[in-house]
Amino acid sequence: MADHDPRELQKQLADISKRPEPELRGTPITPDRYIDKSFMDQEWDKIWTKTWQIAGLERELVNKGDYITTSLGHEQILCTRGDDDKIRAFYNVCQHRGLQLMNEPSGNSRRLTCPYHGWAYDLAGTLKAVPDESDYPQGSPCGKLNLIEMPCESWAGFVWYNMDPDCVPLREFLGPIADQIDSYPMAEMRRTHWVTIEGDFNWKLVQDNFSESYHVPFVHPSSKFVIEYSHHHCQFDHYDEGHCRMFMPGAGPAEAIKGGEKETLESLENELRLWELDPDDYRGGKTRNIRKDLQRQKRKLGEAKGYDFSTYHDDQLTDNWHYTIFPNLSFSLKPDGNIWLRARPHESDPEKCYFDMWYMTLFPKGATEYYSWVMREHVSVDTPAEHIQGKAGEISAGPAIDEDLEIWPMQQRGLHSRGYKRDYLAGQESRMRYFHETLEDWLAKP
Template sequence: MADHDPRELQKQLADVSKRPEPELRGTPITPDRYYSKDYMDQEWDKIWTRTWQIAGLSRELQNKGDYITTSLGSEKILCTRGDDDKIRAFYNVCQHRGMQLVEAASGNDRRLTCPYHGWAYDIAGTLKFVPDEADYPQGSPCGKSNLVEIPCEEWAGFVWYNMDEDCASLKSFLGPIAEQIDSYPMEEMVRTHWVTVEGDFNWKLVQDNFSESYHVPFVHPGAVYVLEYSHQHCQFDHYDEGHCRMFMPGAGPAKVIKGGEKQTLEILAEELKLWELDPDDYRGGNIRNLRKDLQRQKRALGDAKGYDFSTYHDDQLTD
C-alpha cells in the first residue's frame, strides 16, 4: 500500500506555482536517440525497469483472488489480491520452465496453474503443487520455487509496479506531482473507455508532443478557439524527479486569435447551457470575460449540480 492516504489530503489545494526554468545545456538532441537499438537498450536498463508503471485499476482487484496481467516490453507482469487483502505483483512466469503462467487479461482464482506442466501457485505467489512431487531428486520444489515478487503499490485508483527491487517509494518517485493528482478523487472515478493505440514510432515522440504547444494550431485547429497555446501565456514546468506539466488557459480563444467568438460559443454551447450562462452575453467583444465567468459560475453552482470543487483552484475549473 502507498505510504499516504489521498483522503487525508482531500481539502488541500495543490501547488500550481511556476517552477524555476531549468538550465538549458545547449547540446543537440541527436536523431539516434529515436532509432538506435543501443540507445533503446540503455533506456530499457536505466528507465523502464527502474520506474513505476501502471498495471491496471484498483477496481479490477476488488475481491480476494482477483488478478490482472499486463506487459512492458518483453516482460509479463501478474498482479493479485491475496487472502490477506494485499495486492502483489509478480513476473508472470512459471518457475519451472519459464512458461507464461496466466494468459487471461483478468479473472479470479485461488490457484494459478501453469498450462505446460501443471505447477500451481496460490495468489500470494507460493508454489503449492507440482505433479509427481516425489520424483524430484533434490526434494519437493513446493514452497521454494515461488513466483518472483516485485515492488507494488496501490494509489490514486491504480495498481503500480516497479521491476527495480531497490526502487524508491511511489510517492518519492512522483514528487510534487502526487499532491496535484490527490486533488482529484481518482480512486472514486470509473473507467468508461479503454483505448489502446499502437504506433510505429519512438515512445519519446509522445512525451515530446506533451511538452510543447507549438503544434496545436496545426494538429488541433479547432482547439485555438477554446484553448490558449502560446508559450508566453501558458505555464510549462519541469521537475527534478523527471516529470513535467503544462497549464493552458481554456474557455476562450487564444490571444493571437482576432475575434473567434462565434466558434468559441459554438464549441462551448453545451457547457454554457449546463452552467446557466447566456452565450449572447459574450458577443460583441466580451468573449474574453467568459473564462473567469465560467469559473465563478462553476464555483457557485457546483454543489447544487453534484460537483465537489473544494480541492480545485479556480483555474482547474477551466484550464
C-alpha cells in the same frame, strides 16, 4: 460550496507557484535516440526496469483473487489481490518451464495455475502444488520455486509496479506533483475509454509531443477557439524528479485569435448550458468573459450538480493542467476527467511502440450517464470500457489525439533523412529538453 476549515482547504489545494527554471545542458537530441537498437537496449536496462509504471486500475482488483496482466517491452506482469487484501505484482512466468502463467487480461482465481503442467501458486506467489510432486529427484519445488515479486503500490486509483527491487517509494519518485494531482478525485474517476494503438514510431516522440504546446495551433487547429496555447499565457514547471507541469487556460479563445466567436460558442455551448449560462450572452465580442463566468458558476452550482470542487483552485474549473511523469506518462487533467496517455516500448523494434489512451470520467454524484466533452459522446458509469486495440490509422483514440497520431509516423520517417542532424528547440520547448536530459541522467547511472 460546502463549508471547510480554511486551514484544511489550504492543505488540500495544489501548489501553483512557479518553479525556478532549470539550467539545461543543451545536449544534441540526435536521430539515433529514436532509431538505434543499441540505444533502445540501454533504455531497457536503465529506464524501463528502474522506473515506476502503471499496471492498471485499483478498482480492477476489488475482491480477493482478482488479477490483471499487463506488458512492458518483452516482460509480462501479473498483479493480484491476495487473501490478506494486499495487492502484489509478479513477473507473469511459471517457474517450471517459463510459460506465461496467466493469459487473460483480467479475471478471478483462488490459485494461479500454469496451463502447461498445472503448477499452482497461491495469491501471494507461493508454489503450493505440482503434479507428481514426489517425482523430483532434487526434492519438491513447493514453497521454494515461488513467483518473483516486485515492488507494488497503489496511488490515485492506479496500481503501480517497479522491476527494481531497490527502487525508491512511489511518492518519493513522484515528488511534489503527487500532492498536486491528489487535489483531483482520481480514484473516483471511471475509465470510460481504453485504446491501445501499435504505431510505427519511437515511444519518445509521444513524450516529446506532450512536453510542448508549440504544435497545438497547427496540429489541433480547432483547439485555439477554446484553449490558450501560447507560452506567453501558459505556465511551465520542471521538477527535480524529472517530471513537468503545464497550465493552459481554457474555456475561451487563445489571446492571439481574432474573431472565431462562432467556433468558440459552438464548442462550449453544451457546457455553458449545463452550468446555466446562455451562449447568446457572449456574442458581440464577449467570449473572453466565458472563462471567469464558468468558474463562478461551477463554484456556485457544483455541489448541487453532484461535484465537490472544494480542493480546486478556480482556474482548475476551466483550465487544462497537464503533467508529464518520467519516463512515459501524461495526465491531462480537467475538472470532470483526465486524459491518461502512455507510450510503451516495442518488444524489439526501436521504431515501433504501443500507445495507450484512457479517458477517465468523473461522474457527478448520483449520475449514471454523462456526456464526455473531450470524447464527444455519452458514457455510462456501469459499462466498463471496451479495450480497443489496433494499428495507427485503423482505430481512433479520440478527435484530438488522432491528430497527434497522424504526425508521429511521419516524424519517425523524417528522422532517417540525411538532411536532418539534430534538434533546434525554442525556449517554450524546455520541457522536452528537460525530458531528454533526465533520460541522459538515468542512462548515465552505474
